[in-house]
């Protein structure tokens with residue numbers, strides 16, 4: 001039986017509007033569930049007591065878009081625009097990954113998430129070079145004990161001579177991933193309900209590059225498999241295809257709450273209305289979008305249209321799995337844009353810290369259809385909970401706990417992390433993880449990937465990349 005905990009005398013930032021922010025508050029956790037939130041709660045001798053003095057309790061953060069497999073290519077893309085990324089990551093390194101590399105990437109990326117402040121992850125996993133890659137990617141997330149949705153990617157990484165893809169399979173059965181996704185759903189996700197820690201989803205091949213009928217077919221296959229989330233890159237700012245995919249899907253009656261668009265910065269107003277009407281989620285990834293040509297993040301505008309606006313990390317070969325960073329970038333960029341629009345000095349603040357914290361918690365939960373289960377410190381919800389110690393040189397004193405979370409805290413302040421009522425980080429350390437051993441495997445993995453990448457036919461791949469960029473920018 002799962003342990004029972006009581007966190008005492010903490011400052012609770014609940015993200016539940018009926019509870020609000022409460023000082024000197026206790027949180028009771030039993031059997032994976034938040035049982036009660038109030039000052040001075042009674043508890044029994046079998047509760048493990050955690051002192052919450054000088055600490056903030058927050059819901060775990062929700063990352064609604066990441067290509068987790070890229071974890072061992074950290075820092076590679078930091079000066080890239082999307083065109084560089086498409087060549088290097090998607091056409092060269094992606095094809096170098098073995099199943100073990102996919103495992104290590106997903107396992108370490110999920111550990112990095114927990115170590116920072118992310119307890120739920122949408123893994124947009126376009127590393128399906130073989131069926132074994134799918135099994136390994138799922139295992140990586142399960143072994144790390146993170147909550148999330150594994151989205152089986154239908155995108156094929158190019159099969160070049162010597163790569164870790166199967167040229168014959170790609171040529172003879174190019175649609176093999178659609179069939180294999182069914183196997184993965186049955187084998188690893190026999191029940192795919194909202195209470196499962198890890199759920200099955202689908203990421204169609206590049207939605208705005210493939211023929212529209214292919215996208216429709218892939219969405220239909222995903223729905224036939226009971227995908228919890230179907231996620232796609234859509235309306236990519238400077239890389240917008242001009243296909244108005246959302247409008248087209250709406251006309252065919254194919255939009256729905258299971259769809260989660262990432263980026264979507266060039267959605268038209270009628271498309272935003274369709275997103276709202278159909279209860280879809282939008283995942284803004286500020287780091288990538290502002291760097292790589294994805295356009296100005298749409299999250300605040302999407303909220304004004306009543307959409308479920310959420311945040312994501314996206315390309316983790318470019319930025320860390322850190323939602324603090326995404327909240328900060330989004331908030332300050334928007335404040336700057338807003339202030340540029342007024343003549344003279346700004347006389348009032350337009351955007352508040354609480355708005356981006358909402359996007360990183362409840363907004364994310366709504367975007368993936370789990371608002372009844374996660375996203376706030378609410379009795380009855382699953383216990384995905386952070387304890388942020390306010391003892392460091394940067395967090396004493398805290399006069400505003402929301403401001404502290406949004407603009408001050410970092411991963412080293414995360415003392416304890418609960419996922420589903422289990423402690424996965426305690427006293428600043430991941431539990432049940434032999435990090436020096438894992439780190440050595442991570443280093444060995446990246447060495448073998450870099451080694452194999454030397455064999456890539458860069459000139460041919462460069463041409464393929466150009467074709468992809470042109471397809472993105474077809475308008």
Ligand SMILES: [Zn+2]
Pocket residue numbers: 065067124233262314315
């Ligand atoms: Zn992405």
